[in-house]
Amino acid sequence: MTVFNPPTSSDPHGKEVFIRCRNVSKSYRKGKTIVTPLEALDLDVGRGEFLALMGPSGSGKTTLLNLIAGIDSPTTGELWVDKQNLASLKRGQLTAWRAKHCGYIFQLYHLVPILTAFENVELPLLLDRSLSRKERHSKVAAALDLVGLANRADHRPTELSGGQEQRVAIARAIVTNPGLLVADEPTGDLDRKSATQVLDLLREFSSEYRKTIVMVTHDAVAANAAQRTLHLEKGQLVEQVQITTSEPTEV
Amino acid sequence: MITKNTLFNVTTFILVSLFLTACGKQEESTNAGLQNNGAEETATLIRLATVPSSAISVGQARKTAHPGQKIAVSGQIGGTRSPIAEEYASFVITDSVILFCNEIGDEGCETPWDACCEDADKLAEHRASVLFLNDNGQPLNLNMKQQPGLSELDYVTVTGIVAPGSTPDNLIIHANGLYTEPTKL
Amino acid sequence: MLPISYAIRNLLRDPGRLLQKVGGAGIVVFLVFAAGAFNQGMHRILSASGSPQNVILLGAGSEESVERSEVPIQAETLAAAGIQDITTRLGVSAVSGEVHYMAEVIFPTGHKAQALLRGVTPTAFEVHRSVRILKGKYPKPGEVLVGKLAHHNLGVSAEMLSPGQTIKFEGQSFTVAGIFTAPGTVMESELWFDRNDLMTLTQREQLSCVVVRLESPESYASADLFSKQRLDLELSAIRESDYYAKLSAFYAPIRTMTWLTAALIAAGAIFGGLNMQYAAFASRIRELATLQAIGYSRPAIYLSLVEESLLATLLGTLLAVAMVLIFLEGQTLNFSMGVFRLTLSGEIALAGLLTGLLLGIIGSITPAIRCLGTSLPSALRS
Structure with missing residues (x-):
């Protein structure tokens, strides 16, 4: 087995590599058969890059997303995010890593219904004991402001539209200022207008704040918002599309 | 005063007596009243090696005994719910003609030595109280279940005198001799 | 650590279910109080009635x-x-x-x-x-x-x-x-x-x-x-304390029955509560997974679920205390030997509190373990 170094080198395009997958496989037992949604996958993502993952259902894109987000661990291979090989972390360590380094955006927002928008965004900050209440509140206010929902802080999820819920979820993902954002079909449940707002936000985080974003999507329009789109089929990367412009795509 | 020392000496004495009895070296009787060091009382309880020939039943004694009379009486320990006293050398002796609770087929009876089913008058005629005194004429402090290891329903013979307070209705024997029969089957 | 307010608000999610949990726990703890007060009352009066210094001479x-x-x-x-x-x-x-x-x-x-x-x-x-x-x-x-x-x-x-x-x-x-x-x-x-x-x-x-x-x-x-x-x-000398201890032993089966009844009802309540709690947690599997994705550890979430359950059962315990103070405290009960008072002694209060705690912990352990046992990726998709 090849041993890789942390991704300090640059990729061919001159960008600093932030995510490096080498020979990453994931398989699990389903009844009596072993399913392998990802097999010997290699992938580099640069710091601040906005990457879209496309592919048919069952192609392994969510599996890859979960591995990158530290939700799941690869069966074999190495998966470096920034300076950390996630493949070497145990469950508890992965949990702690996620809290600091990764924001997750879900298709169905996954907001806690009994908490207000403000409290939902505050949830990840409660894990950091070093923060004072005042510091937490100013961070939450800033995050909500960034997604344009400062005036909805006291609303419960049921009192918000889908687009607003997703923007609260985005605020929750960025409030700890992680280097990595992962999004699983973030526009899959939204109308076009709301989808555009969400995609604009993601582009902004990538370009303005140098957040590395990996987004799974079925939607070619959404994928267009990304700088690069990868297609997965049967656990393998089959095509790479490089989008050179950093301007928002017309939708 | 009855002291712990006294009890110790009584115990020692009984142990010695038991040993001698067991060895069969005693023909008639042993009187080994041990003197307490400067003590006020001497324990007197003589273990008899054989049954005195003059021994009579409790029933007979009830009819003939009068206070002050020398007497030897044979019977079984029982006839009441708790026939052996707790801390004094005293027990209740009853003739075997009395129907004990274990003889009426009550297997689960907790007090098989009691005679609760016997006719009260008959029981009264065949029952007497035995008490061993110390040299001061006071009841001897001794747990007879521990030393000499008496149990309810044991066959015993006691020798002594009929107590001054004894009446035809209530026979009390102030005993000094005790013979315990090997278990009868 | 999840804030306690999260547990409190989760409780209020379904007022009907909360009422059931609080009521159920309240009834069980009340029964423990009642059985305890009954047994202690009866035992106390019988043991206090006999002095070890007194001897009763009774007819043989x-x-x-x-x-x-x-x-x-x-x-x-x-x-x-x-x-x-x-x-x-x-x-x-x-x-x-x-x-x-x-x-x-x-x-x-x-x-x-x-x-x-x-x-x-x-x-x-x-x-x-x-x-x-x-x-x-x-x-x-x-x-x-x-x-x-x-x-x-x-x-x-x-x-x-x-x-x-x-x-x-x-x-x-x-x-x-x-x-x-x-x-x-x-x-x-x-x-x-x-x-x-x-x-x-x-x-x-x-x-x-x-x-x-x-x-x-x-x-x-x-x-x-x-x-x-x-x-x-024809006398039998019995220590007065032994006489009443025997009487107390005579009533032991009644006392055992009261405890048994309380235990059976408590067992029923625990099984019912387990089911209800499992349903309550299962409906939140995705939310619990989200909390893990955000960075909350399983023990932290587990603790919050137990907290939530404990809050309900302790509310029930409070309810039981209120019911005892209203309906039981100071009441007199007759039995053939006399009259005794029911009182909520420190020991019984402690027994009730422990029952409330146990109901809360036992009632949430298995449901929480089952709900948190699902793998994170599949729980996120459920």
Whole structure:
């Protein structure tokens, strides 16, 4: 087995590599058969890059997303995010890593219904004991402001539209200022207008704040918002599309 | 005063007596009243090696005994719910003609030595109280279940005198001799 | 750590379910309180009724029941002379020959009730040292001294047994001369008569028992020896504390039944609660997974779920305490031996609190483990 170094080198395009997958496989037992949604996958993502993952259902894109987000661990291979090989972390360590380094955006927002928008965004900050209440509140206010929902802080999820819920979820993902954002079909449940707002936000985080974003999507329009789109089929990367412009795509 | 020392000496004495009895070296009787060091009382309880020939039943004694009379009486320990006293050398002796609770087929009876089913008058005629005194004429402090290891329903013979307070209705024997029969089957 | 407010608000998610949980836990804890108070009350009154310093001389063969026992009247003076180490006060030996009798008394209103009657002489106060006359005086012939709680046993108001009132027994009227207390004992439920009155009216020539108070519990052997030396009196010497301990043992099956009932209901409640809790947690599997994705550890989430469950059961415990204070505390219960009060003692309160805690913890352990056992990627998709 090849041993890789942390991704300090640059990729061919001159960008600093932030995510490096080498020979990453994931398989699990389903009844009596072993399913392998990802097999010997290699992938580099640069710091601040906005990457879209496309592919048919069952192609392994969510599996890859979960591995990158530290939700799941690869069966074999190495998966470096920034300076950390996630493949070497145990469950508890992965949990702690996620809290600091990764924001997750879900298709169905996954907001806690009994908490207000403000409290939902505050949830990840409660894990950091070093923060004072005042510091937490100013961070939450800033995050909500960034997604344009400062005036909805006291609303419960049921009192918000889908687009607003997703923007609260985005605020929750960025409030700890992680280097990595992962999004699983973030526009899959939204109308076009709301989808555009969400995609604009993601582009902004990538370009303005140098957040590395990996987004799974079925939607070619959404994928267009990304700088690069990868297609997965049967656990393998089959095509790479490089989008050179950093301007928002017309939708 | 009855002291712990006294009890110790009584115990020692009984142990010695038991040993001698067991060895069969005693023909008639042993009187080994041990003197307490400067003590006020001497324990007197003589273990008899054989049954005195003059021994009579409790029933007979009830009819003939009068206070002050020398007497030897044979019977079984029982006839009441708790026939052996707790801390004094005293027990209740009853003739075997009395129907004990274990003889009426009550297997689960907790007090098989009691005679609760016997006719009260008959029981009264065949029952007497035995008490061993110390040299001061006071009841001897001794747990007879521990030393000499008496149990309810044991066959015993006691020798002594009929107590001054004894009446035809209530026979009390102030005993000094005790013979315990090997278990009868 | 998840804030406690998260657990609190989760509770309020479904008020119906919350009500069920709080009510269920409340009923179980209430039952524990009730069973505990009942058992402790009964045990306390029986153990307080017997003093280790007192010996009861009962008729041989009636060692279990003083009411059935018959003791020759001369046993009282013979015992006073024949038993060593009897307590004396102002020259009076603590020997009390008594008649215990259960019979019907009739009130002026026509109300009839079974009463525990005791025929005594003034020496009864030398033997039963906890007895104090609260109101009125010691009864003369034709009068009766009434235990403080006797009215409960007889089903009448306290006024109907206050000094000056009359009751009828065996066709004769008796005036209440006074009220006595004997805290925590069965005596408080009794009616005390002049012994001669009671013996005459019931045509008894024998006593029920002779109670002797000794200098120390160790002097019992002397009373025991007396009973063996006076076979003609047909006596059995029993420590008063042993007598009541035996009575207490007699009631043990009843006490076991109360605990068993409480335990069975608690078991049912736990199984019901487990189901409900599982349903409550299962409907939140995705939310719990999201919290993990955000960075909350499983133990932290697990703790929050247990917290949530505990909050409900402790609310139930509070409810139970309220119910006890309203419905149980201070209530008197009758049983054949007398009347006892139900009180929420420290021990019982602790038992109830522990029950509440256990219900909360046991009720949430397995549901929480099952709900958090799902793998994170699939829980996020559920």
